[in-house]
Amino acid sequence: MNxxxxxxxxxxxxxEEMVLVSIKSFLMLETxxxxxxxxxxxxxxxxxxxxxxxxxxxxxxxxxxxxxxFLMQVKNLxxxxxxxxxxxxxxxxxxxxxxxDVGLYxxxxxxxxxxxxxxxxxxxxxxxxLLERLAQKIREVKxxxxxxxxxxxxxxxxxx
Amino acid sequence: MPEPAAVLRxxxxxxxxxxxxxxxxxxxxxxxxxxxxxxxxxxxxxxxxDAIVAVGPAVAExxxxxxxxxxxxxxxxxxxxxxxxxSDAFVSLSSDLELPAWLQAAAxxxxxxxxxRLVRAESERINGExxxxxxxxxxQEKMAALGAxxxxxxxxxxTPIGSITSNSDILVRSLxxxxxxxxxxxxxESFRKHPDLVRVIGIVEEIxxxxxxxxxxxxxxxxxxxxFARLDEAEARPADLREGLESxxxxxxxEMKNRITVVREFGDLPAVQCHLNQLSQVFMNMLVNAxxxxxxxxxxxxxxxxxxxxxxxxxxxxxxxxxPENLARIFDTGFTTKSVGVxxxxxxxxSRKIIEDHxxxxxxASEMGKGTTFxxxxxxxWKTPADPK
Numbered sequence: 001m002n003x004x005x006x007x008x009x010x011x012x013x014x015x016e017e018m019v020l021v022s023i024k025s026f027l028m029l030e031t032x033x034x035x036x037x038x039x040x041x042x043x044x045x046x047x048x049x050x051x052x053x054x055x056x057x058x059x060x061x062x063x064x065x066x067x068x069x070f071l072m073q074v075k076n077l078x079x080x081x082x083x084x085x086x087x088x089x090x091x092x093x094x095x096x097x098x099x100x101d102v103g104l105y106x107x108x109x110x111x112x113x114x115x116x117x118x119x120x121x122x123x124x125x126x127x128x129x130l131l132e133r134l135a136q137k138i139r140e141v142k143x144x145x146x147x148x149x150x151x152x153x154x155x156x157x158x159x160x
Numbered sequence: 161m162p163e164p165a166a167v168l169r170x171x172x173x174x175x176x177x178x179x180x181x182x183x184x185x186x187x188x189x190x191x192x193x194x195x196x197x198x199x200x201x202x203x204x205x206x207x208x209x210d211a212i213v214a215v216g217p218a219v220a221e222x223x224x225x226x227x228x229x230x231x232x233x234x235x236x237x238x239x240x241x242x243x244x245x246x247s248d249a250f251v252s253l254s255s256d257l258e259l260p261a262w263l264q265a266a267a268x269x270x271x272x273x274x275x276x277r278l279v280r281a282e283s284e285r286i287n288g289e290x291x292x293x294x295x296x297x298x299x300q301e302k303m304a305a306l307g308a309x310x311x312x313x314x315x316x317x318x319t320p321i322g323s324i325t326s327n328s329d330i331l332v333r334s335l336x337x338x339x340x341x342x343x344x345x346x347x348x349e350s351f352r353k354h355p356d357l358v359r360v361i362g363i364v365e366e367i368x369x370x371x372x373x374x375x376x377x378x379x380x381x382x383x384x385x386x387x388f389a390r391l392d393e394a395e396a397r398p399a400d401l402r403e404g405l406e407s408x409x410x411x412x413x414x415e416m417k418n419r420i421t422v423v424r425e426f427g428d429l430p431a432v433q434c435h436l437n438q439l440s441q442v443f444m445n446m447l448v449n450a451x452x453x454x455x456x457x458x459x460x461x462x463x464x465x466x467x468x469x470x471x472x473x474x475x476x477x478x479x480x481x482x483x484p485e486n487l488a489r490i491f492d493t494g495f496t497t498k499s500v501g502v503x504x505x506x507x508x509x510x511s512r513k514i515i516e517d518h519x520x521x522x523x524x525a526s527e528m529g530k531g532t533t534f535x536x537x538x539x540x541x542w543k544t545p546a547d548p549k
Contacts (some may be wrong), residue, residue, distance in 0.1 A: 022326040029333055088318040111322035111379060114329045156399050 008125050009051060011036045013044040013062070013070060014059040014086070023057065026114050041065035041073075048077045055082040055124050057108075060095060069097040075102060080131065083123040086110060167191050168263055169229075171212045173201045175221070179215035182236065186259040198222040205230060210267045213259075220250050232266045234259070288492065292509045299510055303441065310385045317382055328371040335364055384410040386439070396518075396542070398431035401473060404440040405462060408447060416452045416460075423461040429471050433541050434518055442494065442511040443524075446475040446534050449507070453479025453532060469540055470520075476533040482526040490524060519543070 009032045012023050020037040027035045036051070038044035041064055047053070056074050060067040071083045085107040088096045095107040105127070106120050168190040172183050173332055175194030183192060193209060201212055201223060201237035212233045214220040220235040235252040236259070253259060339361070351357065384407040409422060416422065450460045452513050463474040482490060486497060491512045515522045518536035 016323075018323040019319060022323045022330070026326060026330050026333075029330060029337065088315050110318035111325045114326050114333075 041070040060087040186256040399436040401547040408443040415463040449479035481528040
């Protein structure tokens with residue numbers, strides 16, 4: 001795995017505390033991620049406004065707002081955050097539709113397996129950091145190109 | 161309907177020449193079956209005569225009662241003009257000249273009765289079908305309601321089950337971590353070897369293992385319930401029948417427990433066009449019946465086999481068997497041998513209806529004391545594209 005320069009930040013949003021505790025406990029035990037939790041989508045939106053989130057896991061059925069709407073808001077606030085939907089069997093079809101609409105990275109079915117969850121999160125983060133690094137490289141190449149252009153201009157000027 | 165000019169068939173007692181001649185003269189067109197005495201006349205009833213003609217009141221008396229289905233008996237008087245003296249049960253004619261007209265009326269009456277009997281049998285048959293259809297309708301409504309309930313419950317259970325599954329996994333992982341910590345050099349020897357610590361870790365390990373088994377069982381049951389009451393299948397689609405059988409077996413597990421061994425002889429089956437939830441109901445019915453048929457310990461063998469364009473599912477039990485006199489009626493609506501409150505007598509009738517809706521057939525073979533085998537034959541694909549519903 002590409003180890004990032006900083007500690008990955010993960011946000012878990014579910015209206016059920018038991019899900020939050022289970023996932024947070026698992027990730028705290030097995031990973032070095034910083035795990036944030038929110039008990040409702042509005043609470044989650046507040047967190048996304050304040051912190052850079054690398055990956056977000058959201059439940060689908062929640063009282064105030066469904067998971068897809070919430071992930072849409074996350075996408076508007078932080079387009080590069082990896083978005084994962086946690087869904088019950090009955091909502092599977094909605095989830096699959098949403099993969100295209102919201103640009104979901106993955107959906108996970110309840111009841112989930114920790115090992116699967118770990119792999120999905122790890123791969124998601126890998127994608128996130130690869131893209132970040134790619135953006136960084138592109139910026140570097142661009143500035144190098146600009147420098148090159150400048151030198152070229154100077155050379156041309158010197159010969160004129 | 162115009163009456164067919166049928167030849168009347170008459171039993172004539174006694175069969176002496178005078179009596180026969182007398183009847184022949186009165187009804188020249190009739191077919192005559194001579195009977196020497198009352199017993200012979202009774203024996204001739206199986207030839208379905210239109211009437212019995214008794215010549216002389218004494219003979220009429222000796223005939224006695226012939227039963228409700230018997231043809232009418234007419235008594236010709238002992239001599240012309242003499243008063244009839246037969247029993248009240250029979251019609252007595254004072255003159256032989258009245259015989260032809262009476263015979264015609266009697267024949268008409270007989271024919272009407274016969275038609276009525278046919279109509280009654282037909283209406284009984286139609287009524288039986290109606291009851292079966294109605295029962296199936298009620299059953300479908302019940303299944304739909306149950307399905308909605310089960311789907312709701314299964315959905316509600318996802319979150320807590322997910323949490324419990326995850327937690328027991330975390331428990332195992334935490335325990336492994338704890339074990340690593342304890343076995344490291346930084347941990348004092350006295351603590352590492354402390355008998356209480358060893359015991360507590362052993363207990364936690366054991367209950368974690370059982371927790372994991374328990375949650376796996378719950379997940380399996382919820383999945384089976386979901387499969388069994390599948391609502392999202394309005395039309396028949398190709399499905400794996402073994403999946404239906406396995407789901408059903410999970411649900412009837414409590415009926416079998418350690419008492420009954422289930423032997424699976426599953427041959428390779430292609431996907432079969434069906435409403436899997438309906439077929440699962442049939443499997444459920446067969447399996448529950450099989451468990452009821454087995455007293456004490458026994459075996460249920462489930463076979464699946466492909467035969468050309470058909471598949472066969474056999475469910476055989478090592479139970480008490482079905483008496484031959486009941487075997488022909490077990491698919492009839494309302495037939496049951498179970499006590500009130502146990503059997504409705506609708507299970508097998510509905511099962512047959514479901515299988516017929518699937519263009520298949522269901523057969524039964526049974527031997528007393530050895531067991532019963534139900535064989536369901538289903539086409540892999542329906543010839544008619546139309547859905548029966």
